[in-house]
Amino acid sequence: MLAVGAALIVLPWVAGAFGDAWIxxxxxxxxxxxxxxxxxxxxxxxGLLDLGYIAFYAVGAYTYALLASPHLTEHFPALAHAFPSGxxxxxxxxxxxxxxxxxxxxxxxxxxxxxxxxxxxxxxxLGFGEIIRIFLNNLNxxxxxxxxxxxxxxxxxxxxxxxxxxxxxxxxxxxxxxLVLYYYLLVAMAMLAVLVCVRLQHSRLGRAWMxxxxxxxxxxxxxxxxxxxxxxxxxxxxTFGGVAGGLFAAFQGFVSPESFSLNESIVVLSMIVLGGLGxxxxxxxxxxxxxxxxxxxxxTAVPIQLAVFGRVLIDAEVLRMLLYGLATVGIMLYxxxxxxxxxxxxxxxxxxxxxxxxxxxxRNG
Amino acid sequence: xxxxxxxxxxxNKRFGGLQALSGVEIQIDEGQIYGLIGPNGAGxxxxxxxxxxxxxxxxxxxxxxxxxxxxxDAHRVAKSGIARTFQNIRLFPDMTALENVMVGxxxxxxxxxxxxxxxxxxxxxxxxxxRRSAQELIDDIGIxxxxxxxxxxxxxxxxxxxxxxxxxxxxxxxxxxxxxxxGMNATEKIALxxxxxxxxxxxxxxxxxxxxxxxxxxxxxxxxxxxxxxVIAMGTPAKVQCDPEVIEAxxxxxxxxxxxxxxxx
Numbered sequence: 167m168l169a170v171g172a173a174l175i176v177l178p179w180v181a182g183a184f185g186d187a188w189i190x191x192x193x194x195x196x197x198x199x200x201x202x203x204x205x206x207x208x209x210x211x212x213g214l215l216d217l218g219y220i221a222f223y224a225v226g227a228y229t230y231a232l233l234a235s236p237h238l239t240e241h242f243p244a245l246a247h248a249f250p251s252g253x254x255x256x257x258x259x260x261x262x263x264x265x266x267x268x269x270x271x272x273x274x275x276x277x278x279x280x281x282x283x284x285x286x287x288x289x290x291x292l293g294f295g296e297i298i299r300i301f302l303n304n305l306n307x308x309x310x311x312x313x314x315x316x317x318x319x320x321x322x323x324x325x326x327x328x329x330x331x332x333x334x335x336x337x338x339x340x341x342x343x344x345l346v347l348y349y350y351l352l353v354a355m356a357m358l359a360v361l362v363c364v365r366l367q368h369s370r371l372g373r374a375w376m377x378x379x380x381x382x383x384x385x386x387x388x389x390x391x392x393x394x395x396x397x398x399x400x401x402x403x404x405t406f407g408g409v410a411g412g413l414f415a416a417f418q419g420f421v422s423p424e425s426f427s428l429n430e431s432i433v434v435l436s437m438i439v440l441g442g443l444g445x446x447x448x449x450x451x452x453x454x455x456x457x458x459x460x461x462x463x464x465x466t467a468v469p470i471q472l473a474v475f476g477r478v479l480i481d482a483e484v485l486r487m488l489l490y491g492l493a494t495v496g497i498m499l500y501x502x503x504x505x506x507x508x509x510x511x512x513x514x515x516x517x518x519x520x521x522x523x524x525x526x527x528x529r530n531g
Numbered sequence: 532x533x534x535x536x537x538x539x540x541x542x543n544k545r546f547g548g549l550q551a552l553s554g555v556e557i558q559i560d561e562g563q564i565y566g567l568i569g570p571n572g573a574g575x576x577x578x579x580x581x582x583x584x585x586x587x588x589x590x591x592x593x594x595x596x597x598x599x600x601x602x603x604d605a606h607r608v609a610k611s612g613i614a615r616t617f618q619n620i621r622l623f624p625d626m627t628a629l630e631n632v633m634v635g636x637x638x639x640x641x642x643x644x645x646x647x648x649x650x651x652x653x654x655x656x657x658x659x660x661x662r663r664s665a666q667e668l669i670d671d672i673g674i675x676x677x678x679x680x681x682x683x684x685x686x687x688x689x690x691x692x693x694x695x696x697x698x699x700x701x702x703x704x705x706x707x708x709x710x711x712x713x714g715m716n717a718t719e720k721i722a723l724x725x726x727x728x729x730x731x732x733x734x735x736x737x738x739x740x741x742x743x744x745x746x747x748x749x750x751x752x753x754x755x756x757x758x759x760x761x762v763i764a765m766g767t768p769a770k771v772q773c774d775p776e777v778i779e780a781x782x783x784x785x786x787x788x789x790x791x792x793x794x795x796x
Contacts (some may be wrong), residue, residue: 362648369647369654370640370661373626377634379732380623387617389609389638389701398644510681 174353178346184465189345193412193417193459195454196352197410202437202453203359203446206405209370209435210444212399213379215288217431218275218295222268223405224302224426226411228312229264230257231421241310257324261412268408269401271298276400280393283382297430302423317422324351324416332419348417355413358407363446366402375399376444436490440497442504451506456493460486534561534596536705536736537582541589544574544581544760551577552588552760559705559753563739564727564752566768568744570780573757576618577742579709582738583615584608596704609638614698615707618740620690624683628674628693631682632665635700656779661715665700672696672726688719691727699730707738712746724750748772756780 181188205219232238233255239246245253255263275294279287306314323332323344331347366372374395377385386392415421417437433456460482467482480488497505537559541639544552552574559565567575580586582593584602593600595611602608614635623631640661646654669675674689685693691711698706711727712720720743727737727750741747747754748768755772756764758780764771771777 325605327607365647365650366644369644369658370637370642371644371647373630373634374637376626376630377623380625381621383585383605384617384621384623385634386605387585387609387615387621388697389606390634390636391606 174177175350178349182343182346186343186345187465188461189349190344191458193345193349193352194461195457196356197414197417198434198437198457199356199450199453200359200406200410200413201434202441202449203356203363204403204410205434206403206438206444206446206449207363207366207406208399208403210449211367211375212396212437213375214279214396214399215284215291216300216403217288217292217428217435219291219403219407219434220426220428220431221275221295221298222271222407223411223414223430224298224423225268225271225404226261226264226408227415227421227425228302228318228411229267229408230255230260230415231318231321231413232311233263234262234416235320237310237318237319237320239391254322254498257322257416258413261409264412265405265408268404272401272404273397275404276397292428292431295426295428297424299423299428302426312423315423317420317424318415319420321415321419321421323419324348324413352366352413352417355409359409360446360450367446370437371395371398381446436494440476440493440504442507445508447506447507448504448506448508452504455505456490459489459493463489506518535559535594536561536563536596537738538594540592542581542593543576543588543589544586550760552581555591555757555760555762557755557762559736559738560630561736561745562731562734563752564731564739564750566747566754567738567740567757568742568747568754569757569763572759573780575757575762576709577655578757579615579707579740582608582707583613606638609701609703612702612704613707614701614703614705616691616694616698616709616711618709620694620696622682622690622694625681626680627679629662629665629669629678630686631693631697632669632700633661635697636661636665653776667737668696668700669693671747672699673722676732688715688722691715691723694731695726699735703735705736705738710742711739712741712743720746 178189178192181192182318201219204222205216208214208216208219234257236252239249239252253260275291280288282290300460302312303315312318323330325331331351332344334342334344334347374390375457377388377390378392378395382392400499403484434453437452437456438449439452440456441450442448463486467480467485468478471478471480501507537557537584539555539557542552542555543550555568555574555578557565567578569575577586581588581591582602584605584607587603593602595613600611623634626634626654640657642654642657644649645651666675667679669678672692672695674685674692676694677685677689682690682693695706695708695711711725715723724746727739731737739747739751751768752770753766754764754771755762756774756777763776763780
C-alpha cells in the first residue's frame with residue numbers, strides 16, 4: 167500500500183525527466199481509470215452491457231466547459247448582462263452539478279432499458295451514446311449552446327482557493343509544473359473512485375447488483391427491487407463519468423464532440439474486459455495498460471523503427487490499433503476472465519458445470 | 532386451531548388457450564408441511580409463480596396471515612413473508628455460498644449506497660449482522676464447510692440445500708419449495724426430509740411441490756392434488772392416496788386400454 171503510494175507520488179518526477187508529454191499521458195491514464203471504474207459498476211457489477219458510456223463523460227465535460235468558459239456569456243447577451251465578468255463557476259461547484267446531471271442522464275438511459283439484456287441493451291446504449299455526441303455536434307444553431315464541432319475553448323483551469331493549477335507559483339520553495347499538480351489532483355480523485363468502488367462492491371447494494379447479474383429472477387424472488395437497483399447502477403456509474411468529464415475539461419481547457427466518439431466507449435469497455443470484469447484491481451490495471459499503450463507507442467514506435475529498419479514502416483496510430491486487436495484476441499484466448507480476474511475461491515469439480523452434471527444424473531436415474 | 536398462513540381462493544390463470552389454473556383453492560395452516568402434487572403440467576409451478584409474483588393471476592384472492600395479499604411484484608413477495616426455491620436451481624453461480632445467503636438478507640436490511648460509501652456505523656453493524664446470520668444459517672443447514680466456495684462448484688444436493696438456506700435468510704412465514712428432492716439420491720432425500728422437519732420446528736410453514744410420492748406421503752400434513760389446473764382432491768395424504776380421481780389422474784382409468792399418462796413419480 168505504502169509502496170504504491172510512494173510510487174504514485176514519485177512517478178511524475180521520473181516521467182517528467184523524459185518530457186512533459188509523459189506526465190500528460192499519466193493524467194489521461196487516471197481519467198481513464200475513473201471512467202473504467204464507473205463503467206465497471208454497470209457492466210462488471212450489475213452485468214448490464216453499456217456501449218454508450220462515454221456520453222456521461224461528455225455530459226460532465228460539457229457541463230464544466232459551459233459553466234467555466236466565456237461561451238455562454240458571449241452568445242447569450244442576457245446572461246452576459248447578469249454576469250458581466252463571465253460565469254467562471256468554480257470546478258468544485260461544477261463537478262457536483264456535472265456529476266448529478268450525468269446521474270440524471272444515467273437514469274434517463276436506464277429507465278427505458280430496464281427489461282433489456284445483452285445484445286439488445288448494447289444496441290440501445292450505443293444509440294444513446296451517439297445521440298449525445300450528435301446533439302453536442304449540432305446544438306450550435308439556431309441557438310449556439312455547444313459551439314458545434316469546433317468545441318468550447320478557454321475553459322477555466324482548476325483553482326483551489328486563489329491557487330491556480332495552470333499557473334502555479336512557488337510552493338514551499340519548489341516550483342512544480344502545472345502538469346504535476348494536475349497529476350496529483352487526478353490521482354487523488356482516481357484513488358477516491360477506487361475506494362468508493364471497493365466499498366460499494368462489498369455492500370448490500372453491491373451484492374444486489376451481483377445477484378441481478380447472476381440471475382435476475384432469483385434476485386427478484388429474494389426481494390431485490392430490480393428496477394431501483396439497476397437504475398442505481400446506471401446513475402452511480404454515470405456519476406463517475408461525469409466527474410471524470412469535468413476534470414478532463416478543466417485539464418484540457420478545451421472540449422469538442424470528437425473526444426466522445428463511440429470508439430472511446432469501446433476503448434473503456436475493452437479496458438475493463440481485458441483487465442478483469444468486476445474486479446477493481448483488474449479494472450485499474452486494464453485502464454492503465456490500455457491508456458498507456460498509445461502514449462508509449464507514440465514515443466517509441468518511430469525511434470525504434472528508425473533504429474531497426476532505418477525508416478518508418480508502420481505509423482504509430484496504425485500500430486496501436488494492430489496491438490489493440492492482438493491484445494484482445496490474445497487475452498480472450500489465454501485469459502478469458504481478464505488479466506487480473508477476481509480470485510476463485512474453493513475447489514473446482516472435474517466437470518465444468520455441476521448443475522449440468524446433476525441434470526444428467528437425474529435423467530438417468 | 533392453528534392460524535391460517537395462506538388462503539388462496541378461486542385463483543385463475545390462462546396462458547392463451549390453456550387454462551393453467553381454474554378456481555384453485557388452498558388453505559395452509561401455520562406449522563404445516565403442505566404438499567401440492569399432481570401430474571406433469573397440472574399447474575403446480577404456475578401456482579407457485581402466481582403466489583410469488585412472477586406471473587400475474589387473472590383473478591383470485593389471497594390472504595397471508597390474515598391480511599389480504601396481492602402478489603403483484605416479485606420483490607415485494609419476499610418482504611411480505613413468502614420465500615421460494617426453484618424447480619431448476621437458480622442460485623447465483625459465481626458468488627460464494629455465503630454470499631448467496633447474504634443476498635437473502637437483503638430484504639430485511641436497509642443500508643443504502645451512501646451508507647456503503649461512507650461506511651457509516653449503520654452499514655458496518657448491519658453488514659456484520661448479515662454475515663453472522665448468514666454463516667449461522669449455512670452452518671445450520673449443514674453446508675457450512677462450503678461457505679467460501681462458489682455456488683456453482685457445490686455438489687448438486689448441497690446446491691438445493693443452499694437454495695433453501697438462501698430462502699430462509701429472508702425470514703419467511705411461508706417457505707415454498709418447488710421440487711426440492713428432484714435429482715437427489717436416496718441418502719440426500721433422507722437428509723432433506725430431516726431438514727424440512729427441522730425447518731418446521733422453527734415455526735416456518737412449508738408449501739411443497741414434489742413428485743416423490745413417498746416423501747410427500749411421509750412428510751406432509753395435508754395435500755392438495757391438481758390436475759389440468761383444477762383441484763381434484765384435498766386432505767391428509769392417506770385419504771388422498773385412496774381417492775379414485777387421484778388414481779385416475781396419475782394412472783388413467785382402469786378400463787381404458789390406452790397407455791397410462793406419463794408421470795415422473
